[in-house]
Amino acid sequence: MALAAERLRTRLADSFPSAWRAIAARVPRHAFIPDTVWIEDGDGPVPIRRGDDPERWLDACYADRPLITQLDDGDDSGRGYITSSASKPSIVADMLQAAEVRPGMRVLEIGSGTGWNAALLAARTGPDRVTTIEVDPSLADHARRSLGAAGWRVAVVTGDGTRGHAPGAPFDRVLSTAAVQRVPSAWVEQTAAGGQILTPWGTTFHNGVLARLAVHGDGTASGRFTGNAAFMWIRGQRRPHAVVEEQVLPEHDYTEHRTDLHPYEPIGDFDARFAIGLRMPTGAGEVVVFDGDRPGDPNFTVYLMAPETGSWAEWRITPDSAGAYRVRQHGPRRLFDELCAAYQWWQRLGRPRRDRFGLTATTGGDQTVWIDDPAHPASETDRH
Ligand SMILES: C[S@@+](CC[C@H](N)C(=O)[O-])C[C@H]1O[C@@H](n2cnc3c(N)ncnc32)[C@H](O)[C@@H]1O
Numbered sequence: 371m372a373l374a375a376e377r378l379r380t381r382l383a384d385s386f387p388s389a390w391r392a393i394a395a396r397v398p399r400h401a402f403i404p405d406t407v408w409i410e411d412g413d414g415p416v417p418i419r420r421g422d423d424p425e426r427w428l429d430a431c432y433a434d435r436p437l438i439t440q441l442d443d444g445d446d447s448g449r450g451y452i453t454s455s456a457s458k459p460s461i462v463a464d465m466l467q468a469a470e471v472r473p474g475m476r477v478l479e480i481g482s483g484t485g486w487n488a489a490l491l492a493a494r495t496g497p498d499r500v501t502t503i504e505v506d507p508s509l510a511d512h513a514r515r516s517l518g519a520a521g522w523r524v525a526v527v528t529g530d531g532t533r534g535h536a537p538g539a540p541f542d543r544v545l546s547t548a549a550v551q552r553v554p555s556a557w558v559e560q561t562a563a564g565g566q567i568l569t570p571w572g573t574t575f576h577n578g579v580l581a582r583l584a585v586h587g588d589g590t591a592s593g594r595f596t597g598n599a600a601f602m603w604i605r606g607q608r609r610p611h612a613v614v615e616e617q618v619l620p621e622h623d624y625t626e627h628r629t630d631l632h633p634y635e636p637i638g639d640f641d642a643r644f645a646i647g648l649r650m651p652t653g654a655g656e657v658v659v660f661d662g663d664r665p666g667d668p669n670f671t672v673y674l675m676a677p678e679t680g681s682w683a684e685w686r687i688t689p690d691s692a693g694a695y696r697v698r699q700h701g702p703r704r705l706f707d708e709l710c711a712a713y714q715w716w717q718r719l720g721r722p723r724r725d726r727f728g729l730t731a732t733t734g735g736d737q738t739v740w741i742d743d744p745a746h747p748a749s750e751t752d753r754h
Contacts, residue, residue: 385459390463397493399431434460439454466487488513501525502527503529534556536560539561550569551603553583557591557731558591563586578599579599581593598640679702686698
């Protein structure tokens with residue numbers, strides 16, 4: 371087992387960017403992974419238990435895939451929603467590289483999870499420079515124990531990371547491993563001038579970019595979007611889970627029309643979907659669900675749902691309706707119409723890639739998304 375772990379650890383470390391390779395080799399991932407984890411197999415989470423199959427568990431610890439470490443906030447009677455995971459190692463490596471962490475820096479990590487990323491950061495910065503915050507007490511305990519057992523001097527705080535950690539401020543880097551829709555003002559306040567905030571960022575319509583913000587020392591932080599990495603939402607900014615059977619009811623009235631727009635164009639295109647998310651009105655929760663979209667299944671339905679208003683749109687795709695797909699809409703928000711308007715806006719702009727967009731966040735809690743430079747807003751300022 372020890373030899374196998376050594377071999378796997380070396381292989382994983384070799385996949386890291388050169389600046390992080392020696393560090394990854396010093397921080398064995400399996401020392402942070404709980405004895406029971408789950409992997410996604412398409413039909414839901416499948417458990418892997420170290421006690422049942424130690425080799426499979428060890429292989430999973432070093433595979434380039436996320437490992438689910440908690441479901442439903444630890445509630446065994448839940449629906450199986452993922453609430454914590456050990457992020458995919460290549461994404462961890464990308465984020466560490468993007469954060470430009472150097473020895474001696476003070477780093478605040480949001481979302482301790484297993485503690486592995488905090489250990490990597492500590493191996494880079496040196497002892498007592500990293501603080502990590504975890505909202506879930508049992509996960510925080512796990513991270514604290516694992517970091518302590520491996521000898522990494524990291525402060526693990528149990529609490530809400532959207533508040534940052536004022537006693538440890540100012541930080542040179544704030545690095546979140548949970549996605550936000552609004553950059554918390556505390557992160558801007560608690561980062562030193564010249565420092566950086568790196569966080570997964572998304573909208574109710576799209577989750578999958580990183581915001582890399584330079585902190586200016588005048589109460590603002592700004593920078594472009596980059597990357598392709600979907601993280602779980604930070605607690606406090608989670609969207610309600612929408613289940614088609616609960617939202618789309620037989621007794622609902624609806625309007626119906628046909629469209630030649632195939633979902634592949636606005637939803638299948640990463641940049642289009644990102645941009646559409648910037649324009650869909652915020653605060654009402656759009657959720658996209660594909661139903662019946664399996665390999666080889668030519669029939670499928672896309673649902674857009676805004677659970678807070680009860681609105682939904684159903685977009686039915688069948689081969690015999692090519693070019694005239696059926697759309698039904700219910701409720702005060704016309705979600706399909708909103709999507710089309712946002713898609714047309716993006717097309718009129720010349721279909722810009724996501725990295726032409728950026729974000730400015732302030733200590734007052736305002737957030738503005740812009741295109742090309744902060745003088746050209748791409749969405750209304752989202753006021754605190
Ligand atoms: C993708 S996991 C983090 C992975 C972790 N960095 C690692 O190395 O294993 C995201 C974590 O963020 C935590 N989280 C969610 N909301 C939070 C909040 N408001 N404050 C602190 N942690 C939060 C979740 O409980 C979860 O453990």
